[in-house]
Amino acid sequence: MADSGKDKFKYTLLKGIDFSGFTVFDPVVRLIFGEDPKKQLSDIGRYMVTPVIFIIGCIIIWSVMAPRHKTKSGEVPGPDRVLASYQNNKRFHERENEKQSDFNTDGAEREATLAEVQEQIITYTALAEEKAKAAALAAVEVQDTIDAKILPLQTKLDSIKEKSKEAQKLRRENISTLAEGVAANTAESSALITAIAEDKALKEKERESTKDLKTQIDEIRANPPKRLKEAQLASNKVADELQHLKKRVDFLTTGNRSEKVSSSLEAAKEATAAIPLASTGPEVLKSAKAAVRNTESAERAKEQKYPRAATVFWQAYRSIFTVIVGFLMACAVAIPVGMMCGLNRVFMACMTPIISIFRPVSPVVWLLIFQIIIGAFFPNPDEHPLFKFFNASWNPLEFLQVNPAMVFSAFTVAICAMWPALVNTALGVSSVDKDHMNVAKVLRLGFWSRLFKIIIPSSLPLMFAGLRISLGVGWMVLIAAEALSSSDGLGKFVWDEYQNGSSLSFANIILACFIVGTIGFFLDRIMIVLQKIVTFDDGSATV
């Protein structure tokens, strides 16, 4: 009994693995349950260990090759730099969290945090000074080494220049005497012409001879020793942290919500108290107005939220939301239209030209068209019910800050993701087994029963295969759409990084590459699971 219970659990697990498409873990589960260990171990070695070794190999090649390729924006970042950029982004995210919680905190907790932050500021101030000194020292040292390296080259260059200057002078004099000679008929004009041509050629040669030295000098200047950059980065890092701590103090004192509320209330109280003390009409009015205004601003302060800066994690959430909305819109159009195409050949004939013409159009073009067309529906986005709904404080999606740019992106995703789903649905519906349809005829099923009992169930596998492709296409399109429409999301993250052009930008772009890939992978897995649920066969054709 216990055994069969264990077996049951094992098969449930295996089924789950098979369902989610992570079949590589199948031998691991079997091994744990002691099923044919030899075979499982060999399977694990073949299908798990080998790929892992391969990927490690790829990472090693990447880390060796990347720093060798020097671009104008610095060297290609290796895995270590990308990891550092991830940590940087995480720190940025954490800082936003810290500031947000500082803004919201109150009472004893606020004071405790404030004391803690003040303490940190003292340590960091000392550290920052130290690092800044080190960086300044490194700058001087590096300059000295560079100067020392350049000096011999420069002297050489100067002497060559001096020499060629003299030679040029001599030649010029020679030429002018020759010219005089030609004028006085004492010299051949051909000699003059050769002399001038020679002078030109020599000048070119002299320029060539200094060129090498010049490039050498430039190169030394362009590539200062790394420790300068490192010292500067270390100093910057501490200074950044210090600045962040100072900003936190702001959010714990004057910028703190509860402090704002209480100071406004205090002011209101004082103004109210001043009313009976005032002697003239205007003074009374002034105090009364101040009381009202301060009460109002206290009310407003209560409602205030910390304005978060866009972090990569938030942008990822936003991208996922946009792609899901776009995908659902695509489904809403593609499935019914696809079914009609599959059911009615005339309708299919009508739709074919439209599908064939619009399918290859680039997402960029769609985005521009939607920006113009849909933009007209939101003359005043703040007042539009759609955005009011999404940005209402009770809405759990409020943190995503839905805006028109997001709507454009979602529409672009929808129109580009629509086609695979549409075509596959049409194909699925039109290729329903003839026998099934004949059975339906024999049973005299009505249109709706035929649709829901036979056509849809038997076309589901193909339909879902199409939807899976659609979601993949949508995700790819979204990143481009966001970059172009500057709708906050991973696409904008990439574009902003490209525009920032800081020393970390390149690593950030590669980081985005991994984030986009990982999310895409999981979206695909979800579709696989859905597809397996509706498919009757083993689904081996879909992996």
Added chain:
Amino acid sequence: MKRLTFLTTTALAAVSLPSWAAPLDVEKDTLKFGFIKLTDCAPLVIAKEKGFFEEEGLQVEVIAQPNWKQLLDNVITGELDGAHMLSGQPIGATIGFGTQANIITPFTMDLNGNGITVSNSIWEKMQENDPKLATDKPPHPITADSLKPVVDEAKDGGKKLPMGMVFPVSTHNYEIRYWLAAADINPGMYTSTDLKGMTNGDIELSTTPPPQMPATLESGKNVAYCVGEPWNQQAVAKGIGVPVVTNYDIWKNNPEKVFGVTEAWAEENPNTTIAVVKALIRAGKWLDEMEGGKFKNREEACRILSQKNYVGADYDIIKNSMTGTFIFQKTDVREMPDFNVFFKYKCTYPWYSDGIWFLTQMRRWGQITEPKSAEWYAETAKKIYRPDIYMKAAESLIEEGHITSEEIPAKDTDGYKPATSDFIDGITYDGKKPLEYLKAHKIGNKN
């Protein structure tokens, strides 16, 4: 610990002071402003980060925009409440060059801050043409005279040198044109059918968004460009080009960016507009504050600007130009304390004469296709530049003790700066005589 409690209590005392200096009754208190990733967006960012907006009772979000066109469109559609704009944008929009919309500006954000960078190969050729340039520290200002033979040679070879600027109505467009034309190089004219401004040009000047400039220089799409910071310093840092001239040399203390909102928005939200200008003036003053002969707050400003949600370039690169040092070449580092001016010289006041200068340039290069009267210039400038709003904000700041009356123009000013000949070619500009100014130039429309 004692010190800590002291700090805490002083902080609390500061908080609980009654705010008698009444904030205005703002009509709209959550605002979205757009900016382009350039260091001269600093007043907007600082007003937010240092809490100047907050003190006016405004919750402001500042959002980076991909390019000037989209920024303007977003302001017009209402997606943004206002934005960091090129001086020419409110003017261009109001007179209908490009997208038509009535945009006004109550605040000039800064002076100077642009440079013209040429690629290394062009720089070498310029040095050959003018041996004085072939030193570690060539004499300034560098005119385009040594560029002229290079342009001619390329033209003889059937190729017009491609150059970049950031937007058709941007200061950069007018500056690079001015610099070229001063050396007898025709940068090309706009006509009613040629909206790219390439007619009869000796070169080909086209639009590229600022952050992409270094990339276009590297790829050879442009051989020279005019852009704001940090994109000139970026070229030096990457070793792909040499900034030859800054716009300080082309026109000393020229107006650069403005803060623009639509006229309808300003009419709907008069108090909000004043509150915003108040915060921006304070931010400008904060940026220009000096201490011991050095900028007091600029390093902090650079650190804020280098955050990725603002300009996002490396702190060290932003710091160069912002703290008054400009690197022309690795061997040629110069002090330029006035490279970015955010408050000094009464610069934040929206001068009519500045607006008229941009109008004359639009006429000079044919963006305004018809000759106009001197009155038209004055009237148009008055429609767009709104010192009335500025003065209300400034007076309220004086009352609150944040600025003094010496720091802003006198109440009875007519809004025109005195005539100046601080141009690279020495021609005098007087905002009251736009037509004479047009006649004084050799290249371009003269009426």
